[in-house]
Amino acid sequence: MTATRTSLAADLRAIGLEPGDAVLVHAALRQVGRVIGGPDTILTAMLDVVGAEGTVLGYTDWQLEDFGRDYLDWREDVPAFDPERSRATRDNGFWSEMLRTTPGARRSGNPGASMAAIGGRAAWFVADHALDYGYGPQSPLGKLVEAKGKVLMVGATLDHMTLLHHAEHLANFPNKRTVRYEAPLLVDGVSTWRWFEEFDTSNAPDGMAEDYFAAIVEAFLATGEGRRGVVGEAGSVLVPAAEMVEFAVRWMEEHIR
Secondary structure: OEEOHHHHHHHHHHHOOOOOOEEEEEEOHHHHOEEOOOHHHHHHHHHHHHOOOOEEEEEOOOOOOOOHHHHHHHHHHOOOEOOOOOOOOHHHHHHHHHHHHOOOOEEOOOOOOOEEEEEOOHHHHHOOOOOOOOOOOOOHHHHHHHOOOEEEEEOOOHHHOOHHHHHHHHOOOOOOOEEEEEEEEEEOOEEEEEEEEEEOOOOOOOOOOOOHHHHHHHHHHHOOOOEEEEEOOEEEEEEEHHHHHHHHHHHHHHHOO
16 A cells, blocks of 8 residues: 555544644554655645644654763763754654754654644643653643643554653652753753753663553554554544543552552
8 A cells, every 4th residue: 555645634633633633653654554745745645634733743862872971081072962953863763863853843852852843832732841740731742641642652562652651740659750860951052961850761660561551542442542544554543632631640650569
């Protein structure tokens, strides 16, 4: 099957994407199959569906290799984070970097938790992203919940739903780990090193499997919330952000002991 801008828009409407939606997208683009115009057509179809007042977001993170203590030797050569130029991490696939570099896209200022957005409310979503605890309320994820937005997984595994890091931030469970790291930011054209503090998003909480996010999303879908469908050839899932976070916080507080 070959997908087109028109057919992809129809698939997105069928799964529940609507005009005016703000939607955080995780996409395994190869799962979509053959697309006339390639990956850009997938983004264009999303923008067609959400319209001029809608917004498409993606989790970019930051492509900075971890050399540990060797940074002390190379400190002057480590490139500073620049929202306009620093690459999205390769771990997030081509989707994030494509979205970030599409004309009109904006990117938030927290390096590791950075998000890119394009569309009617892009500037609002990426503004004033907290530098510490960047998955909390003062983040694009917090704003997605506030805006009654959605999360769309296009061929992506459910354990990659970044929104659930926001739920981890909010949930009250034992032994929640905090991490601190130092990294350079570009401030008024000058590389400036700064310490950052976050709840640990790289490791699952005690007693949880590394892919435990998938179990939470599956449990949420089993309640009848959210929708499954296909986008091109990619099995896909669409969930409402606020309801997903509320459910995930409750699940974490009940299951993480």
